[in-house]
Amino acid sequence: MFRVPLLVAIALAIAFGLGIQSTLMALNATVGFGEIEIDGWRAFPQAQTAEADPYARAHRAKAGRLLLGSAEGLTFIATSDRAGRKLTTDCRYKLSGTVPMARYWTLSASRPDGAPLSGSSGPSLAGLPTALNSVVTLKNRDASLEIAIGSDAEPGNWLAIPPGPAGSASPVGNQEMMLSLTLLDTPVAGNSGLVKLSMPHIDMVGCGHA
Amino acid sequence: MRKLIHAIVLGLIGAVVLHIVIILALPHFTGKDAYTRVTLEGLPQRFYSLDSRPDRAGLANSDPFLKLAACAFDVSDAPVHLTASGSLPFWSIGVFDRDANEVYSMNDATAVEGKLDIIVATAAQLARLRAAAPDALAQTIFVEMPQPQGYAVLRAFAPQKSQIPDAQAFLAGAGCDQTAIDP
Numbered sequence: 001m002f003r004v005p006l007l008v009a010i011a012l013a014i015a016f017g018l019g020i021q022s023t024l025m026a027l028n029a030t031v032g033f034g035e036i037e038i039d040g041w042r043a044f045p046q047a048q049t050a051e052a053d054p055y056a057r058a059h060r061a062k063a064g065r066l067l068l069g070s071a072e073g074l075t076f077i078a079t080s081d082r083a084g085r086k087l088t089t090d091c092r093y094k095l096s097g098t099v100p101m102a103r104y105w106t107l108s109a110s111r112p113d114g115a116p117l118s119g120s121s122g123p124s125l126a127g128l129p130t131a132l133n134s135v136v137t138l139k140n141r142d143a144s145l146e147i148a149i150g151s152d153a154e155p156g157n158w159l160a161i162p163p164g165p166a167g168s169a170s171p172v173g174n175q176e177m178m179l180s181l182t183l184l185d186t187p188v189a190g191n192s193g194l195v196k197l198s199m200p201h202i203d204m205v206g207c208g209h210a
Numbered sequence: 211m212r213k214l215i216h217a218i219v220l221g222l223i224g225a226v227v228l229h230i231v232i233i234l235a236l237p238h239f240t241g242k243d244a245y246t247r248v249t250l251e252g253l254p255q256r257f258y259s260l261d262s263r264p265d266r267a268g269l270a271n272s273d274p275f276l277k278l279a280a281c282a283f284d285v286s287d288a289p290v291h292l293t294a295s296g297s298l299p300f301w302s303i304g305v306f307d308r309d310a311n312e313v314y315s316m317n318d319a320t321a322v323e324g325k326l327d328i329i330v331a332t333a334a335q336l337a338r339l340r341a342a343a344p345d346a347l348a349q350t351i352f353v354e355m356p357q358p359q360g361y362a363v364l365r366a367f368a369p370q371k372s373q374i375p376d377a378q379a380f381l382a383g384a385g386c387d388q389t390a391i392d393p
Contacts, residue, residue: 007217014221019228026233048304050311054233060310061237064247064268066280066363069304069315103319104300104367106275114272131274135299135369182273184300184367185317 032056039097039199041076041181045188065114073102073184079112079176081202087177089117089161091207092150095179097200098143099134102183106133109149109161112178117162128153128160145200149179237309242268245308248282248361255290257281257364257384277366277377281386286358289331289339291350291389295324296380300367305330308359314351322349326364329389330355338391362386 032055034046047056048067060067068075080086081093099105108131110116129136132147137157139145148154151163161177179202188197237243250267251258257279264270271278283290292303302317303326318324330353331339339352364384366377 003213007213010214011217011221011224014218015224015228018222018225019232022225022229023232026229027236048306048310048312050309052311057309058233058236061240061243064240064242064244065272066244066248066269066278067304067310067312068365069302069306069312069363071315071317071320072302072304072365104369106273106369108274110272133275133369180273182276184302185319 026055027059027062030055031059038076038197039201040080040082041078041199043074043076043188045070045074068182071185073182074186074188075180075182076199078179078181078202081204083204085204087179087202088207089151089163089175089177092148092152092205094203094205095147095149095159095200096144096203098198099145099181099200100183100186100188100197102134102186102188104134104184106131106180106182106184107147107159108132108180109159109177110180112176114178117175117177125160125162129158130160132157132159147200148205149202150205244306244310245282245359245361248280251280251282254282254284255386255388257362257381257386259378259381275367275369277368277374277381279364279366279381279384280361281364281384282359282361283330283386284359285331285335285355288388288390289329289335291385291387292326292328292330292362292364293387294326294364294380294384296366296376296383297324298366298376298380299369299373301326301380302365303328304363304365305353305355306361306363307355307357308361309357311356313355313360314353316351326384327351328353330360330362332358335391342391 031044031047033053034044036043036045046052047060048069137145147157147159149159149161151161247267247269260269260271260278262271300318304315305313307313327349328351333354336352336354364381366380368374368377
C-alpha cells in the first residue's frame with residue numbers, strides 16, 4: 001500500500017542526497033579543470049578568465065577571492081612533499097631547486113584553505129620570517145636556492161612555521177599546511193608548453209623535535 | 211524489485227541533473243563572490259586598501275608582501291579613470307567584470323612612465339573618447355568593459371619592511387574616479 005510513496009521517497013533521497021553531496025565534494029576538492037601541475041605544484045592559470053569552466057566559476061563565486069590577472073602573476077600551491085606525503089607543521093622540510101622565470105616571487109605557508117597557520121603553543125612568530133620573497137632570499141651561484149621550512153631556526157634561508165605540539169605525541173596542534181609560491185610578472189601564466197618548467201622540490205627532513 | 215531498481219536509477223539521474231543545475235546556478239546567488247565583497251567595502255569609485263586580516267566584507271591581503279586595494283565601479287554613466295603613481299619595485303592591476311572574469315591586467319613594466327593610467331568604459335563611450343581624442347589622454351590605456359559594472363584590484367609589492375610605507379602611499383593615492391568624456 002505504501003510501496004509507491006516509498007519508491008518516490010527513495011528516488012528523491014538519492015537525487016537530493018547524492019546531487020548535493022557530489023556538488024559540495026566537487027567544489028571543495030578542486031578549483032576546476034585546467035590545472036597545470038609541475039613537480040607537485042599546482043596552479044590554475046585560467047581560473048580568473050571568461051574561459052574558466054563551470055566548476056571553476058562556481059568555486060570562484062563561492063570562495064570570493066581576488067585572483068591575480070594573467071599579466072600580474074600566477075600562484076602555485078603545494079600540499080604534499082616529493083614523496084606524496086601531506087605537509088604538516090610538525091615536520092621540517094627542505095625546498096631546493098630553481099624557481100621559474102619571473103620578475104619577483106613570494107613564498108608563504110598557510111592552511112590548505114588559505115587561512116593563516118595558528119601556533120597552538122610556544123612563542124609567537126612575530127618578527128620571524130614567516131614569508132620569503134626573491135629579494136630577501138639567498139641564492140647559490142647557479143641561481144638555484146635552498147630554503148629550510150620548520151619551526152626551529154636554521155642557517156641560510158629559513159621559512160618559519162608555528163611549532164608543533166610539545167613532545168608531538170598528541171596530534172593536537174599538528175596542522176596540515178599548504179605552501180604558496182606566487183610568481184609575479186611571469187611568462188608561465190601564458191605558457192604554451194614550449195618551455196620546460198621546473199619548480200623547486202619539497203623534501204621532508206624529519207618530524208618532531210628529534 | 212524491478213520497481214526499486216527503477217526508483218534508484220531515477221534517483222541517480224535526478225542527482226546528476228541536480229549536480230549540474232547547482233554548479234551552473236551557483237555563481238548567480240552565492241552572495242559572497244568577489245564583486246559583491248568589493249562593493250561591500252564602501253562607496254563605489256574609490257580604492258579601499260585591504261588589511262592582512264579579513265575585513266567585514268571578507269577580503270584580505272593573502273600575500274604578506276603584496277598590499278592590495280580594490281575599487282568597485284560602474285561605467286554606465288561615465289567612464290572611470292584609474293590612476294596611480296609612485297616608485298615601487300613592482301605593481302600590477304587587474305580589471306574584472308562583475309562575474310569576476312578578467313577584462314584586462316597589466317603591471318608596471320608595460321605602463322607608460324611607470325604610471326597607472328587606464329580608462330575603463332563601455333564600447334559607445336570609447337568610440338566618443340577616441341573621436342574626441344583629447345591630448346590629456348594621449349598615453350592612456352583604454353579598456354572596454356563587456357558589462358558596465360566591475361572592479362579593479364591594485365597590488366603593490368613591498369619585499370622589505372622599509373618599502374611598506376611606499377606601497378601604502380601608492381595605494382592610498384590611487385584614483386578610481388568618474389571622468390567626463392568631453393573635457
